[in-house]
Amino acid sequence: MRVQFVADLRRSEPSSVPTAPRGGADSTAPRGSPDVPVIDSDSQQFKERVRSLVPIEQIVAERVASLKRAGNSWKACCPFHQERTPSFVVSPERGTWHCFGACGTGGDVFDFVMRFDGVAFPEALEQLASRVGLEMPRRSAPSGPKPDHQPLWDCLGDVAQQWQRELRGPAGAAALAYARERGLQEATIDAFGLGFARAGALRELARTRHWDAALLERVGLLRRADDGRYFEFFRERLMIPIRDRDGHVVGFGARVLDANSASGAKGPKYLNTGETELFHKGRLIYGLDRALAPLRRARHAILVEGYTDVMAFHQAGVSNALAVLGSATTDDHAALLRRTGA
Structure with a gap:
């Protein structure tokens, strides 16, 4: 199997800090929430205050445990690439950091938290604001009811379970044999909910559940x-359920x-659900x-x-393996990985 990409979210262990936080807030920074907050459009002033x-x-x-004072600055080996000679410089006076080595990255405190912690800007801003006792400005919630996705989830979940049962029935024998030929054990087949879409099974289930065609x-x-x-x-x-x-x-x-x-069925080797209000191929990662x-x-x-x-x-015990639904990763895929809190 070919590994296409490794999204490295590793970080070093935190060390004791050189100065106390300004503003008297708790010095323990909370992890960002998976639900990214909505920032008010005039938040530039708030951002500068936090900075x-x-x-x-x-x-x-x-x-970065190796950070040491060097005159008016602080130096360490860069946390974003491997090196032996410290080239990573933090300037408290300017409020910036920069790597003068191989990666050449740099920025302000928000850029550092975003890159190191693997979070988006709103999460970095909220994390740092909470340290100094500031509450995030937010937009008013949009008017109107939120879409109710529960009936859609229930429908798809019931269909997935029905197809699981079909896999273990007479009609699913070839599909089950294929899964086993790929080296998948029974526990794996069950854990990932593999199934078989017997022709007519969906309509039979729809009648018992009183689902309409719409x-x-x-x-x-x-x-x-x-x-x-x-x-x-x-x-x-x-059938492979995508969650x-x-x-x-x-x-x-x-x-x-x-x-x-x-x-046997004719057609392309793989089919995916088309774009729906729940299924957006470029925003889903299989196994997440x-x-x-x-x-x-x-x-x-x-x-x-x-x-x-x-x-x-x-x-095989490698539980951090994932796959995108297509041949290319997107910005949305990267954002999903950042929001895992890893």
């Missing part, structure tokens, strides 16, 4: 043909089986719901090629 109250040398020293189309399970009639989008395929970071099923990946088998705790322990993510690669890595 003036937070000593950058203290923030860096808490994260709901099934809304979650990407039904498509409309040119003549206006609905058809099941996933048929006779090995958001909170564990809700939001869509599926579907693997075609051998065309010569009884359950299962990897949150391992990511925080390992401090880095291993991005592999596909669904079964993720399962194989987890089966």
